[in-house]
Amino acid sequence: MTVAQLSSTLLYIAFVLYLLGTVFFGGAIRDKKAKRSTNRAATIGIAITIIGFIAQLGYFITRWIAAGHAPVSNLFEFTTFFGMMLVGAFIVIYFIYKISILGLFALPVAILIIAYASMFPREISPLIPALQSDWLHIHVTTAAAGEAILAISFVAGLIYLIRVVDQSKPSKRTFWLEFILFCLISTLGFVLVSTSFKAADYEAKFTWIDKNGKEAETVYEMPALVGPHKGELQTADRFEPIVEMPAIINAKKLNTVIWSLMGGFVLYWLLRLILRKRIAASLQPLVKNVNLDLTDEIGYRAVAIGFPVFTLGALIFAMIWAQIAWTRFWGWDPKEVWALITWLFYAAFLHLRLSKGWHGEKSAWLAVIGFAIIMFNLVAVNLVIAGLHSYAGT
Amino acid sequence: MEKVKCECGHVNPHGTVLCESCGKPIAEDSTKKLLDMRYEGSARRSQTYNKTIVDKIWNFFSSVKVGVWLIVITLLASAIGTIYPQEMYIPPNVTPAEYYEDQYGWTGKLYYELGFHNLYGSWWYMLLIASIGVSLVICSLDRVVPLYRALKNQGVVRHETFLRRQRLFSASKVDNYDKLFAEVKEKLAKRRYHIREENGNILAEKGRFSRWGPYVNHIGLIIFLIGAMLRFVPGMYVDEVLWIREGETKEIPGTNGKYFLKNEKFTFEVYEKDKEKEVFQEAIDRVGSGMVAKNYQSDVVLYERVGPIVPGEEPKLKKVKDYKIRVNEPLKYDHYALYQVDFKMNEPNKMSFHLVDKKTNEQFGLVTVDLRNPQSAYDLGNGYRVELLSYFPDFYFDENGNPATKSKIPNNPAFVFKMMTPDKPEGEVSFVAIRQTIEPFGDNQYKMAFAGLETKNVSGLTVRRDFTLWILGVGGTIFMIGLIQGMYWNHRRIWLKHVNGEVLFAAHTNKNWYGLKNEIRQIIDGTELVMPVDQVEEAKKGARGGDDSGAAK
Numbered sequence: 045m046t047v048a049q050l051s052s053t054l055l056y057i058a059f060v061l062y063l064l065g066t067v068f069f070g071g072a073i074r075d076k077k078a079k080r081s082t083n084r085a086a087t088i089g090i091a092i093t094i095i096g097f098i099a100q101l102g103y104f105i106t107r108w109i110a111a112g113h114a115p116v117s118n119l120f121e122f123t124t125f126f127g128m129m130l131v132g133a134f135i136v137i138y139f140i141y142k143i144s145i146l147g148l149f150a151l152p153v154a155i156l157i158i159a160y161a162s163m164f165p166r167e168i169s170p171l172i173p174a175l176q177s178d179w180l181h182i183h184v185t186t187a188a189a190g191e192a193i194l195a196i197s198f199v200a201g202l203i204y205l206i207r208v209v210d211q212s213k214p215s216k217r218t219f220w221l222e223f224i225l226f227c228l229i230s231t232l233g234f235v236l237v238s239t240s241f242k243a244a245d246y247e248a249k250f251t252w253i254d255k256n257g258k259e260a261e262t263v264y265e266m267p268a269l270v271g272p273h274k275g276e277l278q279t280a281d282r283f284e285p286i287v288e289m290p291a292i293i294n295a296k297k298l299n300t301v302i303w304s305l306m307g308g309f310v311l312y313w314l315l316r317l318i319l320r321k322r323i324a325a326s327l328q329p330l331v332k333n334v335n336l337d338l339t340d341e342i343g344y345r346a347v348a349i350g351f352p353v354f355t356l357g358a359l360i361f362a363m364i365w366a367q368i369a370w371t372r373f374w375g376w377d378p379k380e381v382w383a384l385i386t387w388l389f390y391a392a393f394l395h396l397r398l399s400k401g402w403h404g405e406k407s408a409w410l411a412v413i414g415f416a417i418i419m420f421n422l423v424a425v426n427l428v429i430a431g432l433h434s435y436a437g438t
Numbered sequence: 439m440e441k442v443k444c445e446c447g448h449v450n451p452h453g454t455v456l457c458e459s460c461g462k463p464i465a466e467d468s469t470k471k472l473l474d475m476r477y478e479g480s481a482r483r484s485q486t487y488n489k490t491i492v493d494k495i496w497n498f499f500s501s502v503k504v505g506v507w508l509i510v511i512t513l514l515a516s517a518i519g520t521i522y523p524q525e526m527y528i529p530p531n532v533t534p535a536e537y538y539e540d541q542y543g544w545t546g547k548l549y550y551e552l553g554f555h556n557l558y559g560s561w562w563y564m565l566l567i568a569s570i571g572v573s574l575v576i577c578s579l580d581r582v583v584p585l586y587r588a589l590k591n592q593g594v595v596r597h598e599t600f601l602r603r604q605r606l607f608s609a610s611k612v613d614n615y616d617k618l619f620a621e622v623k624e625k626l627a628k629r630r631y632h633i634r635e636e637n638g639n640i641l642a643e644k645g646r647f648s649r650w651g652p653y654v655n656h657i658g659l660i661i662f663l664i665g666a667m668l669r670f671v672p673g674m675y676v677d678e679v680l681w682i683r684e685g686e687t688k689e690i691p692g693t694n695g696k697y698f699l700k701n702e703k704f705t706f707e708v709y710e711k712d713k714e715k716e717v718f719q720e721a722i723d724r725v726g727s728g729m730v731a732k733n734y735q736s737d738v739v740l741y742e743r744v745g746p747i748v749p750g751e752e753p754k755l756k757k758v759k760d761y762k763i764r765v766n767e768p769l770k771y772d773h774y775a776l777y778q779v780d781f782k783m784n785e786p787n788k789m790s791f792h793l794v795d796k797k798t799n800e801q802f803g804l805v806t807v808d809l810r811n812p813q814s815a816y817d818l819g820n821g822y823r824v825e826l827l828s829y830f831p832d833f834y835f836d837e838n839g840n841p842a843t844k845s846k847i848p849n850n851p852a853f854v855f856k857m858m859t860p861d862k863p864e865g866e867v868s869f870v871a872i873r874q875t876i877e878p879f880g881d882n883q884y885k886m887a888f889a890g891l892e893t894k895n896v897s898g899l900t901v902r903r904d905f906t907l908w909i910l911g912v913g914g915t916i917f918m919i920g921l922i923q924g925m926y927w928n929h930r931r932i933w934l935k936h937v938n939g940e941v942l943f944a945a946h947t948n949k950n951w952y953g954l955k956n957e958i959r960q961i962i963d964g965t966e967l968v969m970p971v972d973q974v975e976e977a978k979k980g981a982r983g984g985d986d987s988g989a990a991k
């Protein structure tokens with residue numbers, strides 16, 4: 045086995061262990077005697093999680109050795125790293141507060157993130173000149189760590205909302221809570237749909253006319269529901285697009301989004317059929333014993349710990365590196381702007397909490413929005429708004 | 439200004455809510471069960487005066503509500519700026535007005551017309567940032583001075599109401615107070631509390647410095663903003679472009695003639711299949727061999743001028759150092775930094791022609807034209823001579839069909855030669871461009887036959903000098919220190935008061951109540967003290983009617 049293969053295997057092991065850990069944390073909640081804050085199942089759960097974390101750390105180190113540079117240089121590597129940091133942040137917070145319900149929600153989020161990452165090209169690539177710097181790992185790892193700690197506040201916020209939102213009648217709050225869960229389910233939808241078509245080796249080549257009027261070629265890995273501008277299918281026996289997009293829209297990416305949402309809808313609908321009530325309502329019994337004030341405090345603590353780390357990694361180190369690599373410490377590149385937006389958002393969060401007394405549910409909703417901004421920066425800015433930092437090419 | 443004297447004898451400034459020394463409420467809303475401990479109930483200017491215009495402005499900017507609005511508006515505005523690329527990221531050779539409409543349709547046009555294409559440099563965006571700056575200064579001043587006073591003047595002995603109305607409070611019956619007192623004191627000391635005592639009462643305090651965290655971080659931000667503003671002051675900031683050919687020595691712009699640079703060589707490398715490590719092969723295969731850049735590098739020599747600048751005279755140069763400028767590895771010297779940012783491969787540098795008799799193909803000598811600095815005549819001996827009548831470095835036909843040049847850069851050189859030979863002493867004229875020859879005055883006997891092209895690579899460097907960087911660095915560092923100070927530590931206080939055979943125990947922290955409660959649990963463990971009740975949680979439980987799982991039904 046080469047070092048690179050060992051590395052992939054370790055990531056796979058970590059992934060499976062996180063799944064297993066989730067199961068145990070689930071068991072810890074259901075344990076009737078769970079009066080004490082920790083019990084057998086939770087202890088096993090956290091042990092498995094830690095082993096999983098070590099396995100993923102092993103993946104990270106071996107991949108670093110194989111590549112000769114820190115594996116945070118493309119979307120797959122960065123996103124898996126973010127998932128790992130999320131697990132790491134969870135472990136730290138778990139040892140401060142010892143509540144297993146956090147694991148039941150944090151691990152699935154991390155699992156989704158890693159699964160999502162794996163849908164992108166995974167091979168080890170050499171570095172372009174702009175990335176050839178020690179600041180690559182200094183900046184990216186601290187930024188990801190900060191974002192991961194902040195994401196714990198989302199997990200706490202989600203638990204809080206599932207616990208407090210009144211499910212006896214439909215309202216704006218139940219709608220938005222379902223919406224959050226739907227987004228998580230759609231991520232799963234994306235993973236399942238991509239994996240299926242990849243397993244089936246689906247490929248359809250199109251020639252199309254880009255916005256500058258030039259002929260270009262694109263390969264779809266999913267059946268084209270929406271086709272590119274003046275697209276012509278080149279591969280035999282493939283699905284013909286239903287509608288054609290104008291040239292300024294990236295039809296291939298839109299097609300992937302549509303498939304993911306469809307996957308998400310199907311999953312969501314199936315779940316609703318089986319459960320016969322809102323997803324959040326079905327999750328509510330799981331969280332009925334949580335201490336709301338403690339959950340709220342965890343959410344705030346995560347922001348309090350994560351905000352300085354994020355500032356250091358995503359702004360200060362970023363500026364130092366930008367000064368070295370791009371001659372200026374700040375250039376209003378979309379990725380930079382979105383880091384600033386994230387930072388301003390959490391600054392507002394802290395001020396609202398401290399001075400306006402936005403605790404509890406308000407704070408929980410804010411934590412959800414903060415996470416949405418982080419994910420937007422991670423996903424949409426890379427894939428949609430391409431800039432200097434964009435990993436879009438890979 | 440009138441002062442307020444508390445019954446404990448302490449004289450408080452006008453506007454004080456809780457007595458600085460004993461904490462007895464002076465002018466607060468006594469309908470609430472718990473005291474509002476923010477800023478210790480000190481006298482803040484913004485809460486006290488509201489008459490003059492200065493008061494009004496002060497109060498506006500010191501309000502956190504206003505501050506949060508400013509932050510949120512800035513956040514939203516910043517997001518709008520990322521919908522389409524900013525002007526600085528669109529291709530340089532297009533007009534923005536057309537570009538946005540071309541690329542993004544009517545939404546692009548609107549985006550441009552609203553000025554969002556240059557959002558971050560717009561006056562209103564700057565104004566937003568400036569308002570945040572002003573707000574930071576005023577809100578900090580409004581709070582930090584009174585807070586400092588209150589914390590400095592706080593007494594050990596607190597008024598009973600002050601204790602009873604703290605979030606964490608308990609009253610215990612104690613038999614042996616002296617024993618308890620000694621025990622608690624020892625435990626507090628072990629947990630590194632700073633203890634003050636007076637008549638058998640205790641004030642234990644730790645982490646007070648964390649209260650200054652927000653103010654320190656705000657100062658850091660202000661310094662950073664000032665640094666960013668100084669960039670607009672002439673002389674603080676140099677930003678120049680230097681295009682330099684291989685073999686060329688040029689003055690470095692922005693250095694006032696002090697430094698010169700010679701470009702020895704420019705190298706551009708790509709990742710190629712089978713030349714890189716095994717693990718990279720798959721990735722190189724996917725995007726294609728030779729498609730991904732590996733290195734941009736200019737090997738340069740830095741020179742410094744010796745002696746004064748004499749116009750019209752060649753400068754005397756002294757070598758300073760050799761350096762290889764690469765992306766991420768700028769050449770730094772004397773506050774200047776030279777960055778590798780751009781390049782041009784194979785720019786035509788010299789072009790050679792043979793003077794040839796069209797019929798016999800006999801050659802009568804070689805003419806080599808330096809495309810940057812062409813000679814006007816080339817003597818080939820034996821009565822053969824070539825004159826360069828006109829030269830178009832970047833040739834095209836203008837609207838009248840006449841040859842013209844777009845720039846001085848020899849991208850597409852064209853020449854008008856006059857060939858003087860013993861047979862045609864009056865000369866023949868020929869227009870020569872790449873793969874094109876025009877003989878304007880009829881058929882010639884001789885021609886200039888293309889004999890070779892020598893090219894050179896050109897490095898595009900950016901020259902920077904930025905005297906604001908250290909200010910930004912100082913601001914950033916102070917900001918981080920303040921942030922850590924305020925977020926990773928917290929200010930905890932514990933009061934112990936002995937009245938009428940009862941021991942009153944109260945505690946306060948600015949954050950992390952969970953940690954404080956755990957700590958108190960350990961402190962009172964094994965003593966006669968009752969664990970304090972969290973009166974906020976109690977109140978909430980009460981409001982929920984004791985039903986803690988209401989929502990789960």
Ligand code: HEM
Nearest residue numbers: 391394398499500501502504505506570573574577652924
């Ligand atoms: C982007 C700009 C800003 C950042 C990053 C920032 C950061 C912070 C941080 C981290 C804290 C500590 C919060 C906590 O301990 O939970 C804080 C507190 C505070 N900030 Fe800001 N701030 C900013 C702008 C402002 C503005 C514009 C105002 C003006 C209204 C303001 C007023 C305050 C106040 C009053 C406090 C509380 C101090 C205390 O209670 O001890 N901040 N700020």
